[in-house]
Amino acid sequence: xxxxxxxxxxxxxxxxxxxxxxxxxxxxxxxxxxxxxxxxxxxxxxxxxxxxxxxxxxxxxxxxxxxxxxxxxxxxxxxxxxxxxxxxxxxxxxxxxxxxxxxxxxxxxxxxxxxxxxxxxxxxxxxxxxxxxxxxxxxxxxxxxxxxxxxxxxxxxxxxxxxxxxxxxxxxxxxxxxxxxxxxxxxxxxxxxxxxxxxxxxxxxxxxxxxxxxxxxxxxxxxxxxxxxxxxxxxxxxxxxxxxxxxxxxxxxxx
Amino acid sequence: xxxxxxxxxxxxxxxxxxxxxxxxxxxxxxxxxxxxxxxxxxxxxxxxxxxxxxxxxxxxxxxxxxxxxxxxxxxxxxxxxxxxxxxxxxxxxxxxxxxxxxxxxxxxxxxxxxxxxxxxxxxxxxxxxxxxxxxxxxxxxxxxxxxxxxxxxxxxxxxxxxxxxxxxxxxxxxxxxxxxxxxxxxxxxxxxxxxxxxxxxxxxxxxxxxx
Amino acid sequence: xxxxxxxxxxxxxxxxxxxxxxxxxxxxxxxxxxxxxxxxxxxxxxxxxxxxxxxxxxxxxxxxxxxxxxxxxxxxxxxxxxxxxxxxxxxxxxxxxxxxxxxxxxxxxxxxxxxxxxxxxxxxxxxxxxxxxxxxxxxxxxxxxxxxxxxxxxxxxxxxxxxxxxxxxxxxxxxxxxxxxxxxxxxxxxxxxxxxxxxxxxxxxxxxxxxxxxxxxxxxxxxxxxxxxxxxxxxxxxxxxxxxxxxxxxxxxxxxxxxxxxxxxxxxxxxxxxxxxxxxxxxxxxxxxxxx
Numbered sequence: 085x086x087x088x089x090x091x092x093x094x095x096x097x098x099x100x101x102x103x104x105x106x107x108x109x110x111x112x113x114x115x116x117x118x119x120x121x122x123x124x125x126x127x128x129x130x131x132x133x134x135x136x137x138x139x140x141x142x143x144x145x146x147x148x149x150x151x152x153x154x155x156x157x158x159x160x161x162x163x164x165x166x167x168x169x170x171x172x173x174x175x176x177x178x179x180x181x182x183x184x185x186x187x188x189x190x191x192x193x194x195x196x197x198x199x200x201x202x203x204x205x206x207x208x209x210x211x212x213x214x215x216x217x218x219x220x221x222x223x224x225x226x227x228x229x230x231x232x233x234x235x236x237x238x239x240x241x242x243x244x245x246x247x248x249x250x251x252x253x254x255x256x257x258x259x260x261x262x263x264x265x266x267x268x269x270x271x272x273x274x275x276x277x278x279x280x281x282x283x284x285x286x287x288x289x290x291x292x293x294x295x296x297x298x299x300x301x302x303x304x305x306x307x308x309x310x311x312x313x314x315x316x317x318x319x320x321x322x323x324x325x326x327x328x329x330x331x332x333x334x335x336x337x338x339x
Numbered sequence: 340x341x342x343x344x345x346x347x348x349x350x351x352x353x354x355x356x357x358x359x360x361x362x363x364x365x366x367x368x369x370x371x372x373x374x375x376x377x378x379x380x381x382x383x384x385x386x387x388x389x390x391x392x393x394x395x396x397x398x399x400x401x402x403x404x405x406x407x408x409x410x411x412x413x414x415x416x417x418x419x420x421x422x423x424x425x426x427x428x429x430x431x432x433x434x435x436x437x438x439x440x441x442x443x444x445x446x447x448x449x450x451x452x453x454x455x456x457x458x459x460x461x462x463x464x465x466x467x468x469x470x471x472x473x474x475x476x477x478x479x480x481x482x483x484x485x486x487x488x489x490x491x492x493x494x495x496x497x498x499x500x501x502x503x504x505x506x507x508x509x510x511x512x513x514x515x516x517x518x519x520x521x522x523x524x525x526x527x528x529x530x531x532x533x534x535x536x537x538x539x540x541x542x543x544x545x546x547x548x549x550x
Numbered sequence: 551x552x553x554x555x556x557x558x559x560x561x562x563x564x565x566x567x568x569x570x571x572x573x574x575x576x577x578x579x580x581x582x583x584x585x586x587x588x589x590x591x592x593x594x595x596x597x598x599x600x601x602x603x604x605x606x607x608x609x610x611x612x613x614x615x616x617x618x619x620x621x622x623x624x625x626x627x628x629x630x631x632x633x634x635x636x637x638x639x640x641x642x643x644x645x646x647x648x649x650x651x652x653x654x655x656x657x658x659x660x661x662x663x664x665x666x667x668x669x670x671x672x673x674x675x676x677x678x679x680x681x682x683x684x685x686x687x688x689x690x691x692x693x694x695x696x697x698x699x700x701x702x703x704x705x706x707x708x709x710x711x712x713x714x715x716x717x718x719x720x721x722x723x724x725x726x727x728x729x730x731x732x733x734x735x736x737x738x739x740x741x742x743x744x745x746x747x748x749x750x751x752x753x754x755x756x757x758x759x760x761x762x763x764x765x766x767x768x769x770x771x772x773x774x775x776x777x778x779x780x781x782x783x784x785x786x787x788x789x790x791x792x793x794x795x796x797x798x799x800x801x802x803x804x805x806x807x808x809x810x811x812x813x814x815x816x817x818x819x820x821x822x823x824x825x826x827x828x829x830x831x832x833x834x835x836x837x838x839x840x841x842x
Contacts, residue, residue, distance in 0.1 A: 142458050166460030173458075176451040181473045181546075194465055240459075250458075352606060359625065421619035499612065501619030511610035514582045 091154070092118040092248060092280040093139055098148035100134055100304075108134045109304045112148070121274060121281040122309075123291040125326070126301030132284045135301065136250050139282060140169045152248070167191060170241030170249040170279075174256045177237040178225040184210070184236050185221040191244045209239040214269055231262035238270075242277075249281045255290070267293055288326050292316070300326070345519040353508075357527050360504035363422065363494045364531075367429030368487060375434050375486075376479065379441025380467065389442070396435040404428065404493045408500045421501035425494070432493055433486035440482025444475030477547045484539040491532040495524065505531075576796050577606040579617050579626035584829075585676065585760055588818045589630045589784065589810075591833045596805060596842060600798040614639050622664060627792035632676055632782035636660070636668075645718060647777035649675070653785070660787065667790050669803045671783040674812040678713070678779045679759040679771040683747060687770035694773045698754075699728040707731045708752035710740040718780065720756075726778045744769070762820025765813055784810070805842060814840075 093116040100109035109131045116122045124132035137143040138150045141157045150157045157165060178187050185206055192202045207217045213235040225233055234254055241249060255263045271294055274281065285291055291298050298315050300307040300323065308323070315323055346353060382389045402410070407428045412418040417427055448471050456470045472479075498506030508524025511517075576597055580590030587609055594605045608626050611617050614635050620626045636656045637643050643659070646652050657668040680695060687693070690701055713719045714737055723729065736752055743755040744763040754772075757764070759782075764771060786803050793799050814836065821832045836842075 137458075140458050142454060163460050163462055166458060169460075171455065171458040173455055176449070177455050179452070179456075179470060179473075182469075190461070190469065191459055194461065351604075355606075420622060421616075422623055499616075501611070501616035503620065503623065503625045507608070507611070510612060511582075514610045514612070 090117055091115050092152070093282065094151040094154075095135070095138070095306075096149045096151070098138065098145045098150060100131075100138065100143060101146040107304055109138075109145075112304070112306055114299060114306050114309070116280060116282060117297075118280050119278050120296040121283060121294055123295035123298045124282065124284045124301055125286065125288065125291045125298050127286060130301040131304040132286075132301045133252055134304075136252055136282060136284050139248075139250060140166050140171060167195065167244060168246050168248065170244070170246040171252075172234075172237045172241040172249070172254045173252045174254055175233075178233055178240070180225050183222050183224055184215070184228070187225070187236060188240045188243050190240065195244060205243060205245075206239075209242050210236075212242065212273065213239045215239065229262075230258050231266060234258065234266060247279060249279050251281065251283045253284055253286070256285070256287075263290075270294060342519055342522055346523060349523060353523055353527060356503065356505050356507055356524070357531070359502075360491070360494055360506075360528065360531065363425055363429065363497060363502060363504055364487070364490050366426045367433055367490050367494075368483070370426065370430040371433035371437055371486060371490075372483065374430075375437030375482075376441050378434075379438045379479075380445055380471075382438070382442045383445045393435075393439060393442075396438060399431050400435045404432070404496050405499065407431070408497070412500070421497070422503075424500065425497040425502040429490045429493055429497070433490050436482040436485040436489070437479070438482075440485075441475065441479050444478030444482075445471050447478065448474045477543050480539055480543045480546070484536055484543070487535040487539060488532045491528060491535060495528050575604045575606050576601055576628075576792060576799065577608055577626045579611050579620055579629035580607075580609045581614065581617060581629075582610040582612055584762075584822050585815060585819050586630065587829050588815070588822060588833060589672070591829050592806070592810075592836070592842075593628065593630070593786070593802070595830075595833055595837060597799070597802050600801050600805075601796045602798070603796055621666065621787060621789060624789065624791075627796075628786055628788040630672070630784050631668075631787050633671075633785055634677060634780040634782040636785075636787075637780070645780045647780055649781035649783055652781050653783060656785070665790065667788045667793060669786045669788060670807045671785050672806055672810040673784075673808040674760060674810055674815050675781055675783050676758055676760045676815075677774070677782040678756055679761075679764070680754055680756055680774075681744075681747070681761075681764055681769040681771050682754045683750075684768040684770050686753065687772075692770070692772060694775045695727050695778070696775050698772060699730075702729045702731050705731055705753040706733055706736060706751075708736045708738055708743050708746050708755040710743065710756070711737055713756050718778075723756075723778055726776055759812060760815040760819060762816055762818075762823050765816035766820045766824055809840065809842065 093114075095112045095114040098109055098112040099107065100112075101107045112131070112135065114135070124135055126132045134143060138145055138157070139152060141160070141162050144158065152160065152165060152169075179190075182190070188206045188209055189202050192205055197205070206221070210217050210220065215232065215235050220228070220232070220236075225236070228236065237254065238251075241251075255266050258266065267290060274294070283294060292312060292315065295312065297309050297311055299309045310323065316327070378392065382392060399407070408424060411424050411428055414424075417424045452470060452474070453466060456466045461469060494502075494504050495506035495509060498504055498510050505524040505528045509521050512520030512522075512524065578590050578594045578597065580586040590607065590609055594607050598605050608620065611620060611626075611629075614631065617626070617629045617631070618640050621629060631640075633649070633652045633656050634645070637652055638645055641656065641659050641663070643655060646655070653668075653671070660666045660668045680698075682692070692698065692701065709720055714735060720735055724731075736746070738746060740757070743752075743757055744761070744767060746752050747755050747769070748767060759771060763769070786806070788799070788803070818832050818836055821827045822829055
């Protein structure tokens, strides 16, 4: 592995084709900087989830190369790669037959951390995501609200303290109030933790709120990567479409 | 003498034979689960073999129990001792429901959950232990339940080849033409099956958490 | 996970309970015909006072194989077997006709192969027997089978189906003793042979030596002086553990060895089958008469 380069994750001419016919990604080129929060923004079917899954090797590129820490995903040991990457998804994430504690402790235990270290870490991460340990540790996912489940999902992704975090529309299934709450907490959290985060969403306001840079995904291609300012400024036509929706929404809220 | 008096008078014997019966059942169920559950899991990983394995299992199940005992009798090490033979035959019968249900249960686990588990970095073995088996457990237990009831029932026939158990009462009662004796074997066996069925059913419900 | 462990735990517990050794009682087994029930009851009644342990009666086991399995597994401690059956059906050795030779082979092989003890005969032989009407036998002066050849052409013989079919059955008998009967054997249900004999439908039948009706009807059994039929001496088979751990057990068998004659058994069989008396009573009367 190379020394400290600025690029944590890189996509080089990546194609992803399914069943020899459907092309979900076509010639994707993208560089993700260490420590930034990169949003993958786009409609359903634009290829953003596919892009995410190529990073932790749930999928392999049909063509081109995905590099994590300057090493091709194909050369990484898949298990080691995935354990260096936190993975938080919508809804389906938590294992229903394990308590909150057991869910969060899963990877640390698999990594053979000592019993005490695991217990401490579980307490720490739950506190980090705003779930007081005493109250929630022994509850089962079905006994939690949607928001609480997402917090635990995030805690689980953070448990082994991975340098990279992948999040696939984690707040998508929540009601607007809870979503706003979690978004707020996430941006606070993100300032405390230095991690490279790749965040998938179709929600423009969420993208603008949480992201350092926004990668616009359209038809399996990256249509451009913009900083917040660039995104809000007068520019791209494609961006304009998204922006209009955003403005529409925020204006309606002002009333 | 009425049946209850009979049971009271012979309770030591009834207990002895019941324990013998249970031993036969316990051994066969143990073996069937030890082989059947891994086999069921194996079938989920190797779907090509599924047809042969399940097909063979099916054939074995179709053979009438007494016939299966008879077929195994000449087999050297097995036929020498009735208990060995019986446990083998019973285990063969218990195998199909267990293998089939394990296969169904494990392959029925939500692929989305498995994907998350994989994405988190769990190995195949860890996924099996932490995700697939626990989530498939209610279905697997369903197979165990069916197998247990079958085994308890077929074990009564084992007395015909000298394995002891509650069937001995039944055969003795038939020879003596004495209903009390027959019932002393039949009723505990039936009770055993009902209890096993009920108990495993309770466990099934307990582990079936609302999602 | 928890539940599976709990389940396996309870199974383990059950197994240990079931496997615990039970020398707290003596278990006597029998096959499922009258003679066996009589002998088993006799064993049980004699054991109780001597051994001071409860005696369990596991009667009506359906055959030699089942009794053998039961004693191997320790479910019964003893039962009465017939040396010829032990030799052929269980040891699968070729048939011989000398009783002491057969006993010796059985005793030795049971110890070697199964670690089971074979004790001396109770005193009678339950092999095949050719029986004829008492007055006929006396009239013709017949006591041995070797004398039969001269008279056979004027006699009709009745046999059970199995005897006709067996390798060591009718064919061999006719050959060894040079028997040519008036007609080919009349095949009938074993339960009817004596009735047929009495009704003079046949003149000689092949039954079992200890059949109750032989004594009751005053029939004469011709001696198998050329030793065609293999011996079926009634011998106790015992588990050595039972002999060791139940004090007084050896004394039981010592008390019985050689004390039961063929006629004793015939009479007891008849009492149960013919007179329909209770086995327990029949055995008790027998013991009183013999001082057992």
